[in-house]
Amino acid sequence: MTVWRPHAGIRVIVIGLVWRQGRLLAAEVEGDDGRIRGVRPIGGSVEFGETRKEALDREFREELGTGVTVAGPWVALENIYRHEGVLGHEFVFAANIRLHDRGLYGPDEIRFAEHDGAACTARWFLPAALPEGVRLFPDGLEPLLQPMD
Numbered sequence: 001m002t003v004w005r006p007h008a009g010i011r012v013i014v015i016g017l018v019w020r021q022g023r024l025l026a027a028e029v030e031g032d033d034g035r036i037r038g039v040r041p042i043g044g045s046v047e048f049g050e051t052r053k054e055a056l057d058r059e060f061r062e063e064l065g066t067g068v069t070v071a072g073p074w075v076a077l078e079n080i081y082r083h084e085g086v087l088g089h090e091f092v093f094a095a096n097i098r099l100h101d102r103g104l105y106g107p108d109e110i111r112f113a114e115h116d117g118a119a120c121t122a123r124w125f126l127p128a129a130l131p132e133g134v135r136l137f138p139d140g141l142e143p144l145l146q147p148m149d
């Protein structure tokens with residue numbers, strides 16, 4: 001298991017909101033004990049000189065091997081959080097998207113690797129009906145969600 005800690009600075013990130021029958025594709029977020037603490041839509045950091053759209057497409061190509069089409073307006077939020085006692089701070093840009101590889105909408109579970117090689121699992125979740133003890137990250141995202149299919 002890889003131990004992850006928040007970046008020691010402010011990050012700008014993008015996340016893609018992918019929907020299947022009212023369910024959001026989100027990767028599991030584990031605590032140090034291996035328990036699932038939450039789920040988070042797929043995405044990552046915006047690199048210097050890169051637009052948010054370019055960053056979102058790059059992240060999905062790196063993680064799921066597919067490009068994306070932005071299919072709705074961008075929403076933005078500031079997320080200040082703690083993970084295993086370590087403070088994190090990020091500005092998040094999120095948009096509904098469509099995956100170019102339509103085959104990714106079929107499986108109930110998608111396994112992929114982060115840029116550092118960490119193994120990840122994404123599943124389709126009903127945001128308003130997450131399992132007991134599991135939260136949707138980033139905080140503040142749920143009221144901004146507008147499901148599409």
